[in-house]
Amino acid sequence: MDREEQKRLAAVQAMRYVEEGGIVGVGTGSTVAYFIDELGKIADRIEAAVSSSERSSELLRARGIRVVDLNGAGTIPVYVDGADECDPHKRLIKGGGAALTREKIIAAASQKFVCMIDPAKRVDVLGKFPLPVEVIPMARSYVAREIVKRGGQPVWREGVVTDNGNVVLDVHGMRIVDPVATEREFNQIVGVVCVGLFAARPADVVLIGDQVMA
Numbered sequence: 001m002d003r004e005e006q007k008r009l010a011a012v013q014a015m016r017y018v019e020e021g022g023i024v025g026v027g028t029g030s031t032v033a034y035f036i037d038e039l040g041k042i043a044d045r046i047e048a049a050v051s052s053s054e055r056s057s058e059l060l061r062a063r064g065i066r067v068v069d070l071n072g073a074g075t076i077p078v079y080v081d082g083a084d085e086c087d088p089h090k091r092l093i094k095g096g097g098a099a100l101t102r103e104k105i106i107a108a109a110s111q112k113f114v115c116m117i118d119p120a121k122r123v124d125v126l127g128k129f130p131l132p133v134e135v136i137p138m139a140r141s142y143v144a145r146e147i148v149k150r151g152g153q154p155v156w157r158e159g160v161v162t163d164n165g166n167v168v169l170d171v172h173g174m175r176i177v178d179p180v181a182t183e184r185e186f187n188q189i190v191g192v193v194c195v196g197l198f199a200a201r202p203a204d205v206v207l208i209g210d211q212v213m214a
């Protein structure tokens with residue numbers, strides 16, 4: 001089965017976690033696009049969505065789903081998103097689509113985080129996928145030097161500006177044996193807005209194609 005079909009199957013499965021009549025948290029990316037297709041089929045039974053990117057907001061509205069601000073939405077029952085890598089503890093690397101900060105905020109504000117992946121994204125140790133870091137533009141070079149001191153090789157994702165007006169550094173060469181410690185350490189670098197490690201708040205449920213990760 002190809003990767004696209006695996007993503008689509010995970011998106012179909014994710015629908016089981018959506019509460020009709022409630023607000024749904026929606027992530028960003030190609031896997032989420034399949035999920036939004038599924039969500040569109042029950043658009044009249046969903047109150048609204050909280051969206052992690054302008055891109056997802058457009059897709060949601062195109063399928064007749066109202067998009068509301070997280071402020072005022074209260075605690076979200078379920079947040080559904082993809083990931084770039086997932087370890088056996090459901091800790092993730094995210095941000096390949098530069099939406100990491102809003103994704104992390106909505107995940108934090110949600111009761112349940114359902115993550116959809118295809119099998120190729122499963123790893124024993126996170127870090128093969130370059131770790132995205134969202135940075136305030138004026139701090140780019142400083143943050144890059146700080147990351148080098150910590151053993152990473154940052155590459156500026158040139159031309160990419162996040163929905164928050166910031167830049168992204170992709171950090172290569174990391175073997176992240178303690179993701180919680182690395183997340184904390186990167187968060188402490190001045191100028192870093194968000195690191196794409198979801199370790200302190202990992203996923204609650206990981207769907208891999210038509211399987212549920214134990």
Ligand SMILES: O=C[C@H](O)[C@H](O)[C@H](O)COP(=O)(O)O
Pocket residue numbers: 027028029030031032081082083084093094095096097098099100103
């Ligand atoms: O910023 C983007 C997100 O973290 C995505 O969830 C992640 O990059 C996975 O995207 P895709 O489903 O396209 O592989």
